[in-house]
Amino acid sequence: MKTWQLLWRIMRYRPWLYALEGLMTTAFLFSRLAFGVIVQDFFNLLPAQPHLSFTIWALMVILAIVAILRVGVILGETLTETYCGFMQKMLLQRNILEYILRRPGA
Amino acid sequence: MLSRSYVEWRVGNRNLMHLPVKRYLALLVTYLKPQWGRTIVMGALLLVNVGLQLLNPQIVRFFIDTIIVKGPSTTLAFYALLLMLVTLVDEGVSVATTYLSESVAWTATNQMRTDLVAHCLTLDMGFHKAHTSGEMLERIDGDVDALSNFFSQFVVFLLSNVILLVGVLIAVYFADWRAGLVLTVFSLTTLLILLRLRRYANPLWVSYRQMMATFFGFLGEHLAATEDMRANGATGYIIQRFYQLLRPLLRSNRHARMATSYSGASTLTIFVLGSALMMGLGAYLWSIGAITLGTVYLFWSYTDLLSQPITQIRNQLQDLQQAEACIQRIEQLFSTQSAIQESEQGVEAPQGPLAVAFENVTFGYNAGEPVLHEITFDIAPGKVLGVLGRTGSGKTTLARLLFRLYDAQEGTICIGESPIKSLALRGLRQRVGMVTQDVQLFNAPVRDNLTFFNRAIDDAQLLQVLDMVGLSSWYQGLPRGLDSMLGADGQGLSAGEAQLLAFARVFLKDPGLVIFDEASSRLDPATERRIEQAVSSILAKRTGIVIAHRLATIQRTDDILILEDGRIREYGPREALATDTHSHFFRLLQVGLEEARA
Numbered sequence: 291m292k293t294w295q296l297l298w299r300i301m302r303y304r305p306w307l308y309a310l311e312g313l314m315t316t317a318f319l320f321s322r323l324a325f326g327v328i329v330q331d332f333f334n335l336l337p338a339q340p341h342l343s344f345t346i347w348a349l350m351v352i353l354a355i356v357a358i359l360r361v362g363v364i365l366g367e368t369l370t371e372t373y374c375g376f377m378q379k380m381l382l383q384r385n386i387l388e389y390i391l392r393r394p395g396a
Numbered sequence: 397m398l399s400r401s402y403v404e405w406r407v408g409n410r411n412l413m414h415l416p417v418k419r420y421l422a423l424l425v426t427y428l429k430p431q432w433g434r435t436i437v438m439g440a441l442l443l444v445n446v447g448l449q450l451l452n453p454q455i456v457r458f459f460i461d462t463i464i465v466k467g468p469s470t471t472l473a474f475y476a477l478l479l480m481l482v483t484l485v486d487e488g489v490s491v492a493t494t495y496l497s498e499s500v501a502w503t504a505t506n507q508m509r510t511d512l513v514a515h516c517l518t519l520d521m522g523f524h525k526a527h528t529s530g531e532m533l534e535r536i537d538g539d540v541d542a543l544s545n546f547f548s549q550f551v552v553f554l555l556s557n558v559i560l561l562v563g564v565l566i567a568v569y570f571a572d573w574r575a576g577l578v579l580t581v582f583s584l585t586t587l588l589i590l591l592r593l594r595r596y597a598n599p600l601w602v603s604y605r606q607m608m609a610t611f612f613g614f615l616g617e618h619l620a621a622t623e624d625m626r627a628n629g630a631t632g633y634i635i636q637r638f639y640q641l642l643r644p645l646l647r648s649n650r651h652a653r654m655a656t657s658y659s660g661a662s663t664l665t666i667f668v669l670g671s672a673l674m675m676g677l678g679a680y681l682w683s684i685g686a687i688t689l690g691t692v693y694l695f696w697s698y699t700d701l702l703s704q705p706i707t708q709i710r711n712q713l714q715d716l717q718q719a720e721a722c723i724q725r726i727e728q729l730f731s732t733q734s735a736i737q738e739s740e741q742g743v744e745a746p747q748g749p750l751a752v753a754f755e756n757v758t759f760g761y762n763a764g765e766p767v768l769h770e771i772t773f774d775i776a777p778g779k780v781l782g783v784l785g786r787t788g789s790g791k792t793t794l795a796r797l798l799f800r801l802y803d804a805q806e807g808t809i810c811i812g813e814s815p816i817k818s819l820a821l822r823g824l825r826q827r828v829g830m831v832t833q834d835v836q837l838f839n840a841p842v843r844d845n846l847t848f849f850n851r852a853i854d855d856a857q858l859l860q861v862l863d864m865v866g867l868s869s870w871y872q873g874l875p876r877g878l879d880s881m882l883g884a885d886g887q888g889l890s891a892g893e894a895q896l897l898a899f900a901r902v903f904l905k906d907p908g909l910v911i912f913d914e915a916s917s918r919l920d921p922a923t924e925r926r927i928e929q930a931v932s933s934i935l936a937k938r939t940g941i942v943i944a945h946r947l948a949t950i951q952r953t954d955d956i957l958i959l960e961d962g963r964i965r966e967y968g969p970r971e972a973l974a975t976d977t978h979s980h981f982f983r984l985l986q987v988g989l990e991e992a993r994a
Contacts, residue, residue, distance in 0.1 A: 325668065332675055336692065357668035361662075365654070368653055368657035369654065372649060372650050380646075383638075387638060390619060391634065
């Protein structure tokens, strides 16, 4: 069996769990992109306005909100990763154990 | 759920809580001292790394301010090149640091593994019976492995991150004291919060690692007994047990990981809030004309940079959580004392054949459940005692007591006139030889299997001994002589040959007392003859205890001891018992020994 075939079969063991795990990881990575966009807006707006405007403060508030939303994503990601990783590890361990127990003349 | 397990853990392991810093330092000093040179180089490289990281945002700040004031110019190209150079050197230094720290860590942890294995070998049989090989594997290898981070990074990385943190704060103070003050308060608050979070996950990791040890113990035990398991159709049961063990393991893993994740998420969030704070402050200071736009960038960049030391410090503390768990368990193992305590000034057993005396010896593997009751007998030097009895009557236990693998709860055992507790342990085991039914072989060359890795014994002596036990023709058939490998499960040796090899070991050791547990399985007549010759020559100048299964072997004994349920059923000179028609021994000789054992 080729490596990708093995990976594909492992993925198919709990496909929804695996998909959820992928979704969570992506959401976490996108949160970093969101921070980058907000900081970019900040540095673009600042020299354009000689006095502090409402927009600058609004950006700070958005930054804080995204940060708090991300906590949920991180916790969810840990939970799915724990289950996903554990399930896959368990499946492989179980199969190896069974294989050893069945192997002739072990 | 989380707090409940935490409370349970606390109640169960109160004495395992928080290690004082002194103990960490003691451990570090012990294992890092031998390689202090490399440790210092590693520290120096880390300092360079910190300096370059501090330099980076300053270059960008000048770049921004120059471009705003002067517009595009050649100075900008210079800044850009400098930035590239700093980044490249920084990467190079990082690689070198990682290499060095891994190498230091492996050297330290390998030494620790060696020390632990050596310590475990001194522990008594009771300890090894209570701990499966899989559990020992996890405790010696798994725990030490988890410590490698502690050695490679903890002190040096923690220190360099603290320096980076302080460096950032100083740089911000230089740019604007108000910003410096705000950032200092922010950093200290964050660290305090993180230090509180740290205590939360630690006990959960301890219990997780303990459960892993149990799990590996289960696997090891069942893999070792694969043949029996399959023969008895227990495969389905094992898989079911496997699932049963996994369930609490998953729960424990989830608790520990979630607790760690809480502290991780908190760190990230606190840091973003810090960024927002510094951006707001920068915007305000810029609007009143106190700082340039480049400095606003500098504040943002340094706050961003702060995430590194803060997360690193958190990671180090997290590693420390795991390391703490491992250190506690390793220290526990190191502090486990053998139940067999050697007397302060051990007496050496005398040379030549040894006298043996048991006086009212009572022993049980568990106190209160004796398997030997008030055993009294003695053997004069050079005489041979034959021990008979059914399986489980206590014959093997008798032999174990002579080696001091266990200590008897009552009574005294004397060897060569001195109680064995007063003898030097090493000397005692050197003067007592044993040949068991299942000979333990190592996956090592024939030479090491004979000498127990003692290189002081020369080959000529080995060949002479092999000839003495009748293994010379076997030896001539070996592909690489004494360097031929033997399998741990006796590959390339028949049961009889393995016993002859054990006799060869006894000859090399030259003890004054030999315990011979005769193989109960039938051997081919040629091998049997060779074994008999070997037994004769071994017992010629030594005291012997023979756990006999064959009539021929019994014929060479002087006295007979028959055990039944751990008590002496009959004891006396062989010839007298053999002629006494009322004796149990007489009846045994009539019906045959095979029936007696059944």
